[in-house]
Amino acid sequence: MESFWRDHRGVYQMIIEPVSGVSGELKVPSSKSYTHRVLFLGLLCDGITTFEDPLICDDTRYTLEAVRSLGAEAHWTGVESDGNVKGGEVYTGESGTTARIALAIASLAEGRCRIDGAEGLRRRPMEPLLNSLSQLGVETRSRSSKLPVEIKGPPSGRAVEISGQVSSQFITAMMYVGSKIGLDIRVTDGLVSEPYVDMTIEVLRRSGVNIEKDQDTYHVDGTIEPTHFSIPGDYSSAAFFLAAGALFGKVKLINLHEDSVQADSKIIEILEKFGARVSRKDDTVRVVNNGIQGIECNCDNFPDLFPILTVLGVHAEGETLLTGKQLRYKESDRISNMVQNLEKMGADIEELEDGVIVRESELKGAELDPRGDHRIAMALTIAALGADGDSKIKQSECVSKSYPNFYQHLKEVTDHER
DSSP: OEEEEEOTTSOEEEEEOOOSEEEEEEEOOBOHHHHHHHHHHHHHSEEEEEEESOOOSHHHHHHHHHHHHTTOEEETTEEEEESOOEEEEEEOTTOHHHHHHHHHHGGGSEEEEEEEOOHHHHTSOOHHHHHHHHHTTOEEEEETTEEEEEEEOOOOOSEEEEEESSOTHHHHHHHHHHHHHOEEEEEEEEETTHHHHHHHHHHHHHTTOOEEEETTEEEEOSOOOOOEEEOOBOHHHHHHHHHHHHHHEEEEEEOOOTTOOOGGGGHHHHHHHHTOEEEEETTEEEEEOOOOBOOEEEOTTOGGGHHHHHHHHHHSBSEEEEEOTTTTSSSSOHHHHHHHHHHHTTOEEEEETTEEEEEOOOOBOOEEOOTTOHHHHHHHHHHHHTSBSOEEEETGGGGGGTOTTHHHHHHHHEEOOO
16 A cells, blocks of 8 residues: 655655555544643652553654653653642653643643754744633743743632633643633633633543633642543544545544544534535444535634544535645644645645635645644545545654554555456
């Protein structure tokens, strides 16, 4: 199905061959978002927080190391902590969730902390979070309100205002602070990706934190206790294979809880809107190709679905309009990234300020550059399955950020006799 080759600069590329169909069954990997949240929760609890089925990938490894750097004993089965945060150096790679939650938690430290990340993460916005910490009397030092950040607490206030328009991770981060000191968090300008905040609330409530919402304000108390978690399957990772089934055959995915609050569980409803045949029973979802039609979809609450929805749009009859406020501020500018790569493949796609218009197109194989964005790389791989000719995905190893077994799983469900 695919093979690695390395060019003269040492950059790995994945060669993707067209397929005659997609068929098979996969167990969905565990949720990256839940794994992050449970690890950080363990740091703040006095005692041992245990968990099963964590997702082990690049991003969660950085969170595990961050939790250790901030004072806890952390392993892939649990975290032991006295509930106190230690000062120190924290490196977060390209993981925005790690950086933002660690940055807020560092304000609780017994000493000065420095939070840094890789080049791509240094470009991502942190200003709303730094502003909210400043409202609590926390000292922060940075250049242009981006990483690296030096931080010195402790917080002295109990109420903050924070913009919800850039990233829900800022609100999540402040909820972790609130779980220790008690905090009222007023969200201004509305809230993008609200389901991710709902996930945070679910995890914190499981540990005894009381969180109530009154209009635009979250009231978070300061009680947190260790508990045990079973990490659920990840709809974000599942979306690529669900889309592959809708486009090229049929798939059966297990480990997808029906009542999940995950933002990307919306993929089920969106596939049905496209016209794919979707059925589910308990934690199993089946998707069968049925021909799809263009749709309009706002991705504000699930920006990680945007790349694969764009690929679905290429194959949908008619026109598909996809929009989202924060699509240019993820691991890459996902709007321009998808447009430029799909144009190389011959797609009829139009770039908008806040999204794309994509029309049904015949794709051809091409050399594609996801610019290190894992979700772009996986989406372009699915697109390449239906192209005329082979495609090369540059820096394809970036999928290890969230889904290390992606290409192995893809091989298990693809048929290459074409």
